[in-house]
Amino acid sequence: MVDLIATVTLVGISELTPGPGPHEVSRVGERWLQIQLLGEVDRGTRQFRRGVGSYPGLDDPVHFARTEELEAVYPHPSTTHIRVGRLSSSQAVPVALDVNKLVVRHSAVVGSTGSGKTSVVASLLQSFARGHWPAANIVVIDSHGEYGHALSDYASVRSVLGTGATRLHVPYWALPAADILRAFAGSAGGPTTQKSWVSYVADARRTFVSTASWLKLDPSAVTADTPVPFDIREVWLRLDSENRETRQDKPNPSSVCLEKEGNAQTLTPNVYTPHGPGGRPPMQNPQFGVHGSTPELLRLGLLDPRLAFLLEPAGTAEGPDPLVGAVDSWLGGTKPVSVLDFNGVPDDAAELAIGVILKLIFDIAIRTPSGTEGIGRPCPVLIVLEEAHRYIGEDAAPIAREAANKIAREGRKYGVGLMLVTQRPSDLPDTALAQCGTIIALRLTNSSDQSKIRTALPDSVTGLAETLPSLRTGEALISGEALVLPTRALLDRPDPLPMAEDPSLDSWQTGIGTRDVQTSLARWRGIYAQERE
Numbered sequence: 412m413v414d415l416i417a418t419v420t421l422v423g424i425s426e427l428t429p430g431p432g433p434h435e436v437s438r439v440g441e442r443w444l445q446i447q448l449l450g451e452v453d454r455g456t457r458q459f460r461r462g463v464g465s466y467p468g469l470d471d472p473v474h475f476a477r478t479e480e481l482e483a484v485y486p487h488p489s490t491t492h493i494r495v496g497r498l499s500s501s502q503a504v505p506v507a508l509d510v511n512k513l514v515v516r517h518s519a520v521v522g523s524t525g526s527g528k529t530s531v532v533a534s535l536l537q538s539f540a541r542g543h544w545p546a547a548n549i550v551v552i553d554s555h556g557e558y559g560h561a562l563s564d565y566a567s568v569r570s571v572l573g574t575g576a577t578r579l580h581v582p583y584w585a586l587p588a589a590d591i592l593r594a595f596a597g598s599a600g601g602p603t604t605q606k607s608w609v610s611y612v613a614d615a616r617r618t619f620v621s622t623a624s625w626l627k628l629d630p631s632a633v634t635a636d637t638p639v640p641f642d643i644r645e646v647w648l649r650l651d652s653e654n655r656e657t658r659q660d661k662p663n664p665s666s667v668c669l670e671k672e673g674n675a676q677t678l679t680p681n682v683y684t685p686h687g688p689g690g691r692p693p694m695q696n697p698q699f700g701v702h703g704s705t706p707e708l709l710r711l712g713l714l715d716p717r718l719a720f721l722l723e724p725a726g727t728a729e730g731p732d733p734l735v736g737a738v739d740s741w742l743g744g745t746k747p748v749s750v751l752d753f754n755g756v757p758d759d760a761a762e763l764a765i766g767v768i769l770k771l772i773f774d775i776a777i778r779t780p781s782g783t784e785g786i787g788r789p790c791p792v793l794i795v796l797e798e799a800h801r802y803i804g805e806d807a808a809p810i811a812r813e814a815a816n817k818i819a820r821e822g823r824k825y826g827v828g829l830m831l832v833t834q835r836p837s838d839l840p841d842t843a844l845a846q847c848g849t850i851i852a853l854r855l856t857n858s859s860d861q862s863k864i865r866t867a868l869p870d871s872v873t874g875l876a877e878t879l880p881s882l883r884t885g886e887a888l889i890s891g892e893a894l895v896l897p898t899r900a901l902l903d904r905p906d907p908l909p910m911a912e913d914p915s916l917d918s919w920q921t922g923i924g925t926r927d928v929q930t931s932l933a934r935w936r937g938i939y940a941q942e943r944e
């Protein structure tokens with residue numbers, strides 16, 4: 412004997428809307444409901460199975476599901492299921508997600524701003540670390556610096572503005588040449604600049620490879636994009652000199668009018684004798700001015716404290732490989748969660764750096780042989796991408812977009828899971844959303860976002876999807892592989908909370924008199940002082 416479980420998809424009253432039929436005459440006062448059968452609970456074993464083997468007969472009794480019936484349907488938190496909240500309709504029943512499916516089949520957490528996305532992710536991460544997964548391998552790309560607070564006991568937190576061991580480093584030389592210029596100078600420059608830049612960077616990388624004992628690479632196989640260290644300051648000086656050099660004899664490179672030699676390491680430019688008027692010597696070199704303001708923008712970028720996180724680790728000819736330490740720090744060492752805090756970095760540079768991190772983690776996972784201790788299939792890694800639309804959407808920097816989309820498409824095979832967190836699901840590419848096996852949809856007020864999520868949800872939950880704009884804060888529709896049935900759930904609040912709490916307006920009532928901006932300004936300048944030491 413089985414109990415059938417169904418969800419109500421429509422209710423009505425005959426005078427207003429005739430029932431779905433078949434019927435000839437509607438009886439006055441007749442109330443009807445339309446249901447969709449979802450599965451059955453075996454009365455003996457109390458086990459729930461999706462799908463129905465036998466249909467209800469006429470005049471079978473129908474009643475609202477009781478707590479004990481719902482408990483049979485929803486798996487309890489265990490070594491395979493992680494608790495995320497409780498049923499909205501029956502709050503004694505916990506809702507737990509299948510960890511395997513949640514991690515390796517990707518997931519999306521969507522909701523308008525303030526709906527509780529960061530909170531549900533923080534609470535899930537706390538449950539991982541406190542529960543049965545103390546050796547988890549989770550990397551959180553935290554654009555706003557919110558997670559460190561909620562996870563300080565379990566996470567290695569690195570921030571671009573941190574000091575010492577808490578400083579996050581993403582070496583510029585891991586980027587392709589054009590992206591390095593984009594990160595520091597804000598644009599890749601015109602075609603002539605790009606050509607010079609690419610050729611100088613390739614030269615510099617080759618020189619490094621030919622001197623580095625730890626790299627077994629053939630210098631002739633090195634291109635401007637090969638991720639090996641080089642000194643960007645030397646390349647800057649070369650580009651800057653080309654842009655400003657004057658000569659006694661225009662075509663003769665040995666007739667340079669150098670007054671004072673610059674220094675690449677201190678970013679001091681060469682000083683040349685100003686060119687004469689009307690084409691008289693000293694003359695401009697043939698490339699004079701072709702790079703416009705790019706060399707100067709590059710110099711300012713290299714001095715910008717917000718970009719200092721890109722300058723290390725530099726790498727030396729003697730070794731060891733600086734990427735080993737960098738990747739290990741991104742993965743959080745032995746902590747179950749690693750928070751990479753990009754708060755305070757210009758958006759363009761953050762996108763590029765995040766692109767490098769995603770690309771490297773994925774490339775490493777692909778190459779990890781099974782049976783070893785690396786990341787990937789032997790030890791899956793979950794990447795939580797906050798503000799995912801910024802890195803995976805159409806307008807994202809190619810390196811980030813390609814890496815994120817590739818993980819969405821192929822990550823499952825190589826043990827790299829993705830959790831996309833966004834308030835703009837309509838900006839996510841369809842392919843990426845389609846790869847998300849589980850969707851946690853919090854309140855969505857924007858209609859294009861709602862329709863995007865509605866199309867991503869199975870047909871059986873169209874009724875539930877209508878509730879998207881009216882969900883409470885911290886309430887979500889959860890649907891997909893990690894949960895037996897599409898469900899409306901009240902999510903657990905994380906403890907401690909992330910820094911995402913709405914600010915309190917208490918100070919507007921009690922009044923503190925003066926507003927001290929001095930300390931903040933000192934800290935703001937402090938960043939500069941710290942970098943120039």
Ligand SMILES: Nc1ncnc2c1ncn2[C@@H]1O[C@H](COP(=O)(O)OP(=O)(O)OP(=O)(O)O)[C@@H](O)[C@H]1O
Pocket residue numbers: 522523524525526527528529530531834884885886901902903904905911912913
């Ligand atoms: N489960 C919950 N129950 C009750 N309140 C919650 C819950 N989760 C979050 N909140 C409250 O909602 C507010 C916003 O939460 P949160 O910062 O997580 O939203 P968000 O969706 O990440 O917002 P944003 O898009 O701006 O990043 C917070 O003040 C938090 O306390």
Ligand SMILES: [Mg+2]
Pocket residue numbers: 528529530911
């Ligand atoms: Mg948030």
